[in-house]
Amino acid sequence: MSTTTGYYVPHDAKWSIVGSVGLCIFFVGLANLVNGGGWLTMLVGMAVVIYMMFGWFGLVVRESESGLYKAQEDLSFRMSMAWFIFSEVMFFAAFFGALFYARTFSGPWLGDISSTTNTVLYPAFDYVWPNNGPGNLGGDYQKMGWFGLPLINTLLLLTSGVTCTIAHHAIKDGDRSKMVRWLLATVILGFIFVGCQAYEYYEAYHHYNLKMTTGIYGSTFFMLTGFHGFHVCMGAIMLTVVMLRGAKGHFTADNHFAFEAAAWYWHFVDVVWLGLFLFVYIL
Amino acid sequence: MSAAADSHHDDHHHGPEKNFVKRWLYTTNHKDLGTLYLWFAFAMFFVGGLMALVIRAELFSPGLQFVDPQFFNSMTTMHAIVMIFGGVMPAFVGLANWMIPMMIGGPDMALPRLNNWSFWIMPFALAIFLSTLLMDGGGPASGWTLYAPLSLQGGDSFAFVIVSIHFMGISSVMGSINIIATILNMRAPGMTLMKMPLFVWTWLITAFLLIAVIPVFAGAVTMLLTDRYFGTSFFSAAGGGDPVMYQHIFWFFGHPEVYILILPAFGIVSQIIPTFARKPLFGYSSMVYATGSIAFLSFIVWAHHMFTVGMPLAGELFFMFATMMIAVPTGVKVFNWIATMWRGSMTFETPMLFALGFVVMFTFGGFSGLMLAMTPADIQYHDTYFVVAHFHYVLVPGAIFSIIAACYYWLPKWTGNMYDERLGKIHFWSSTFFVNLLFFPMHFVGLAGMPRRIPDYNLQFADMNMWASIGAFGFGGSQLLLLYIVIKCIKGGEKATDQVWEGAEGLEWTVASPAPYHTFETPPEIK
Numbered sequence: 087m088s089t090t091t092g093y094y095v096p097h098d099a100k101w102s103i104v105g106s107v108g109l110c111i112f113f114v115g116l117a118n119l120v121n122g123g124g125w126l127t128m129l130v131g132m133a134v135v136i137y138m139m140f141g142w143f144g145l146v147v148r149e150s151e152s153g154l155y156k157a158q159e160d161l162s163f164r165m166s167m168a169w170f171i172f173s174e175v176m177f178f179a180a181f182f183g184a185l186f187y188a189r190t191f192s193g194p195w196l197g198d199i200s201s202t203t204n205t206v207l208y209p210a211f212d213y214v215w216p217n218n219g220p221g222n223l224g225g226d227y228q229k230m231g232w233f234g235l236p237l238i239n240t241l242l243l244l245t246s247g248v249t250c251t252i253a254h255h256a257i258k259d260g261d262r263s264k265m266v267r268w269l270l271a272t273v274i275l276g277f278i279f280v281g282c283q284a285y286e287y288y289e290a291y292h293h294y295n296l297k298m299t300t301g302i303y304g305s306t307f308f309m310l311t312g313f314h315g316f317h318v319c320m321g322a323i324m325l326t327v328v329m330l331r332g333a334k335g336h337f338t339a340d341n342h343f344a345f346e347a348a349a350w351y352w353h354f355v356d357v358v359w360l361g362l363f364l365f366v367y368i369l
Numbered sequence: 370m371s372a373a374a375d376s377h378h379d380d381h382h383h384g385p386e387k388n389f390v391k392r393w394l395y396t397t398n399h400k401d402l403g404t405l406y407l408w409f410a411f412a413m414f415f416v417g418g419l420m421a422l423v424i425r426a427e428l429f430s431p432g433l434q435f436v437d438p439q440f441f442n443s444m445t446t447m448h449a450i451v452m453i454f455g456g457v458m459p460a461f462v463g464l465a466n467w468m469i470p471m472m473i474g475g476p477d478m479a480l481p482r483l484n485n486w487s488f489w490i491m492p493f494a495l496a497i498f499l500s501t502l503l504m505d506g507g508g509p510a511s512g513w514t515l516y517a518p519l520s521l522q523g524g525d526s527f528a529f530v531i532v533s534i535h536f537m538g539i540s541s542v543m544g545s546i547n548i549i550a551t552i553l554n555m556r557a558p559g560m561t562l563m564k565m566p567l568f569v570w571t572w573l574i575t576a577f578l579l580i581a582v583i584p585v586f587a588g589a590v591t592m593l594l595t596d597r598y599f600g601t602s603f604f605s606a607a608g609g610g611d612p613v614m615y616q617h618i619f620w621f622f623g624h625p626e627v628y629i630l631i632l633p634a635f636g637i638v639s640q641i642i643p644t645f646a647r648k649p650l651f652g653y654s655s656m657v658y659a660t661g662s663i664a665f666l667s668f669i670v671w672a673h674h675m676f677t678v679g680m681p682l683a684g685e686l687f688f689m690f691a692t693m694m695i696a697v698p699t700g701v702k703v704f705n706w707i708a709t710m711w712r713g714s715m716t717f718e719t720p721m722l723f724a725l726g727f728v729v730m731f732t733f734g735g736f737s738g739l740m741l742a743m744t745p746a747d748i749q750y751h752d753t754y755f756v757v758a759h760f761h762y763v764l765v766p767g768a769i770f771s772i773i774a775a776c777y778y779w780l781p782k783w784t785g786n787m788y789d790e791r792l793g794k795i796h797f798w799s800s801t802f803f804v805n806l807l808f809f810p811m812h813f814v815g816l817a818g819m820p821r822r823i824p825d826y827n828l829q830f831a832d833m834n835m836w837a838s839i840g841a842f843g844f845g846g847s848q849l850l851l852l853y854i855v856i857k858c859i860k861g862g863e864k865a866t867d868q869v870w871e872g873a874e875g876l877e878w879t880v881a882s883p884a885p886y887h888t889f890e891t892p893p894e895i896k
Contacts, residue, residue, distance in 0.1 A: 180588025
C-alpha cells in the first residue's frame with residue numbers, strides 16, 4: 087500500500103449486492119412458503135446467498151493470504167466477530183426471556199385461584215412445569231428428560247470444546263497438521279451432536295407426542311433447541327471451512343483469525359447449550 | 370476484471386468509479402455510502418410523510434371521508450415503521466458514515482464492504498415491507514408494535530412484514546458492528562476516547578444499543594411468526610403463554626430503540642451549538658457520562674409503556690421511578706447546552722436555528738414524557754393523542770430537526786457550496802410554525818380523551834384536529850423547500866471555505882470543501 091498507515095480499504099464489492107438480492111429472494115420465498123407456497127423461491131434465494139458467501143469469503147481469504155491484512159485490519163475483524171456473537175447472545179436472550187417469563191409469571195398467574203383469568207376462564211387449571219396450557223394444546227405428551235440423549239449431547243459438546251482448544255494450541259505452536267486433526271475431531275463431535283438432536287426430535291414427535299404445538303412447553307422447547315441446533319450446524323460448517331483451509335496450508339502461528347472467530351463461535355454455542363441443558367431439560 | 374485482481378491494484382488515490390451504476394452499487398467509500406443512506410432516508414421521509422398526510426386528511430373533520438378504517442390503521446402502522454426504520458435510523462447511519470471517519474481521522478469505515486451491504490439491504494427490505502400494501506388483506510394494521518394477538522389476525526402479508534423486519538435488522542446490526550469497530554479501531558493516534566467529538570460518542574453508545582436490542586426484536590417477531598404459522602403458543606393463554614409477554618419482549622427492544630432515535634441527535638446538537646456560540650461545549654465529560662447513563666437506564670424502564678396492561682404494584686412503582694430518573698441525565702444535557710450558549714458570541718445561521726429549535730421543542734417532549742411516566746396519570750393518558758403529541762415532539766422537532774440541522778451544518782463540507790441562507794431561514798420558521806400547529810393541539814385533544822389510531826372522533830375535537838391537519842400539510846410542504854435547497858446547494862452557490870463556520874472546530878473542518886473522495890489516509894496529528 088502506498089499510504090503510511092496502510093489500512094486496507096477494499097474497492098469493488100459486487101458480493102454485497104449479490105447478497106442483498108439473494109437474501110431478498112430468500113425472505114420473499116420464506117414468506118411465501120409459510121403462506122402455503124412452494125419451496126423453490128426460498129431455495130433459489132439460499133443458493134444465491136451461498137454463492138455470495140463462497141465468492142465473498144473466497145475473496146477475503148485470498149486477500150488475507152496475500153498479506154493485505156495487518157494488525158489493525160485483524161483487530162477490526164476480531165471486534166466485529168465479538169460484537170456479532172454478542173448480538174447472537176441477545177437473540178437467544180429473547181427466547182430464554184420468554185421461557186423465564188412463562189415459568190415465573192404467566193404460568194403461575196393462569197393457575198392462581200385468586201386471579202380472575204383462572205376463576206372465569208380456566209378454573210380447572212393447576213400450574214405445573216412443564217405444561218401445555220389450560221387448553222391442553224396438542225394433547226397429552228411426555229416430558230423430555232435430561233438423562234440419556236441430552237446428557238450425552240452435553241458431554242459431546244463439552245468434549246468438542248476441549249478438542250477445539252487443543253487445536254488452537256496446536257496452531258499457536260505452528261503445528262498445522264495437529265490443528266487439522268483436532269479440528270476434525272471437533273467437527274465430528276459437532277455433527278454427532280446434530281445427529282443426536284435430530285434423533286431426539288424424532289423421538290419427541292413420534293413417541294412422546296411432544297410437538298411445537300404442545301402449548302408453551304413445546305413452543306419453548308423447540309424454539310430454543312431448534313435455534314441452538316441451527317447455530318451448532320453453522321459453527322460446525324465454519325470449523326469445517328477452517329479445517330479445510332488448514333489442510334490447504336493456510337494459517338500461521340500468529341495469523342489465524344478465522345480459526346479464532348470460528349472457535350469463539352463454537353464456545354458460544356457450547357455455553358448456550360449449558361443454559362439449555364439446565365433450564366430446558368433439568369429444571 | 371475479477372474483484373480479487375482489482376483489489377491488488379493500487380487505486381487508492383483515484384476518484385470515484387466513472388460508471389454510474391457500478392459506482393453506486395459497488396462502492397465501499399464511506400462518503401458515497403453516507404450519501405446513499407441520506408438520499409434513501411430522504412425518500413423514505415416523503416413516503417412515510419405521505420402516509421401521515423393520509424391520516425391527517427382523514428382526521429381533518431369528524432366522520433369517515435377518504436379511507437376505510439382498515440386502511441387507516443395500516444397507514445398509522447406503516448407510517449411509524451417507515452419513519453423509524455426507513456427514515457430516522459438510515460439518516461443517522463448516513464451521517465455516521467459521512468462524518469465519523471472524518472471526525473476521528475480515519476481513512477474509512479473499518480469494514481467497507483460490509484458497509485456497502487448494510488446499505489444495499491435497506492432498499493430491498495423496505496420494498497418487501499411496502500409491497501404488503503398491494504397484497505390481499507392489505508398492509509399490517511395492528512400498530513407498529515405488532516401486539517399479539519391483534520397482529521396475528523391480519524392477512525397473508527403478515528409473513529412479509531416479519532421477514533422485512535428481519536431483513537432491516539440484519540442491516541442495522543451489521544451497520545452498528547461496523548460503527549463500533551470504526552470508532553474503537555480507526556481513530557488517529559492521539560485521538561483518545563475522551564477527545565472524540567460528541568457525535569462520535571453518542572453513535573458509539575447508540576451502536577451498542579442497536580446490537581443489544583435489535584436481536585431481541587428479531588426474537589420477538591420470530592415468535593409471532595411461529596405463533597401464527599407453526600402453532601406455537603408463546604402469546605396464547607390457552608397454551609400457557611401470555612399476550613403480555615409479547616409486550617414485555619417488544620418493549621425491552623422498543624425502549625432502547627427510542628433512544629437509538631435520539632442519542633445521535635444529542636450528538637449533533639452538541640456539535641452545532643458550540644460552533645455557533647463560539648465556545649467549547651460546556652461539561653464535555655458530563656455529556657459523555659449522561660449519554661452512558663441514559664443508555665443504561667433505557668434497559669430498565671420498558672414496562673412504562675404497559676402501565677395499563679396489568680402488572681404487580683411493585684413493577685409499576687419500579688418502572689415509574691426508573692423512568693423518572695432518566696430526566697436527570699437528560700436535564701444535565703439540556704443545562705449543558707444552555708451553559709454552552711451562556712455569554713457566547715452567538716449567531717443564528719440555519720443549523721443553529723434548528724439546533725435551538727431542537728433544544729426547546731425536544732424539552733417539551735421530554736416534559737410530557739415525565740407526565741406519562743407517572744403511573745396514576747398514565748392510566749388517564751394511555752393510548753390517547755397526548756401520547757401521540759409526546760412522541761412526535763421528541764421525534765419530529767427532536768430527532769428530525771437534528772437531522773435537518775446536521776444537513777445544513779455539513780452540506781457545505783459535502784458539496785463545497787454554501788446553501789441558500791435566506792431559504793434556509795424560511796424553511797426553519799415555516800417548519801417550526803407548522804410542526805407546532807400540527808402537534809401542540811394533540812396534547813389538548815389527548816387530555817380531553819381522544820383515542821389514538823381511530824379514524825373518526827367526537828365532534829368536540831373537530832377544531833383542533835382541523836388545525837393539526839393544516840399543520841401537517843404545511844409541515845410536509847415545507848420539506849419540499851428543503852429538497853429544493855439541497856438540490857440548489859449541490860448544483861452551485863457561494864463557495865465554502867475549508868472551515869466553513871467561523872467557530873467550527875474538529876478534524877472534518879481541516880479537510881477541503883468539498884471533502885476529497887479519500888480523507889486521512891495518512892492520520893492527522895492530534896494536539
